[in-house]
Amino acid sequence: MSRLAALRPGDWAPLLGGGDYAEAYLEESWGMTLQFEDSRIEEIASGSDFGVGLRVLRRVPGTDAFETRHGSLNRFDARAAAELSRRLSGSAADGRRAKPLPAPSRASHPAAIRPEDVPLERKTRMLDAVDRAIRAEFPEVRQLSLTYGERRKAFLILNSEGEARHEERVSTLFVADATAERDGVLQT
Structure with missing residues (x-):
């Protein structure tokens, strides 16, 4: 996840000073x-x-209520994000500064086998083996749809209280959807 790993949290700290509380969520993900x-x-x-x-988040003057404004960018561009932050803060921006950001705490949820390290051919063989096993065990199956998915996500959360966290997650998904027929009745 090279784009996210190359970012320096300190470059993003100025985004977090325009309200009573602010946070930035930077994410990079890949999936198949x-x-x-x-x-x-x-x-x-x-x-x-x-x-x-x-x-x-900004306190509404004269009340105990808060107003929340949010926005997003489809790129990692600190200058464009600073402009977005100014727009979100509105004319009420009063020069507040966010606390300095430390190096982010890190968390990862390592997989025993990283999905992207498994060859595509092995994944397709696995689906073929599952398909054959289900059809052999349940001859009533007329239609079978199998889905395999994998995702790797890295994200960085920064806030105006001076907290920074970097995390990586890996997930996989397997879904089997079958339609069977018995005595002329179809059921999914």
């Missing part, structure tokens, strides 16, 4: 999905995304 239908691979899709979300 295999769709297996009619005993064959139907679709392979992959993609990546990254961007910044900002949220600014």
Whole structure:
């Protein structure tokens, strides 16, 4: 996740000074999905995304209420994010400064086997084996759709109280959807 790893939290601290509380959420993710239908691979899709979300809370003058404003960018651009922060803070921005940001605390949730290290051929063989096993065990199955998905997400959360956290998560998904027929009745 090179884009996120290259960012310096201190470059983003000025975004967090325009309200009573502010936070920035920077995320980069990558994912891949295999769709297996009619005993064959139907679709392979992959993609990546990254961007910044900002949220600014300001006390409504003369009340105990807070107003929340939020916005996002589909890129890691500290200057564009600073402009977005100014717009979100509105004309009431009063020169408040966020606390300095330390190096982020880090958390990761390591996978025993990283999904991206498993060859595509092995994943398709797994889906084929599951398809054959289900059809052998349940001859009433008329239609079987299998989905395998994987995602890696890295994110950085910064706030105006001087807190910074970097985290990485890996997830996988497996879904089996079957339609069976018995005595002329179809059921999913």
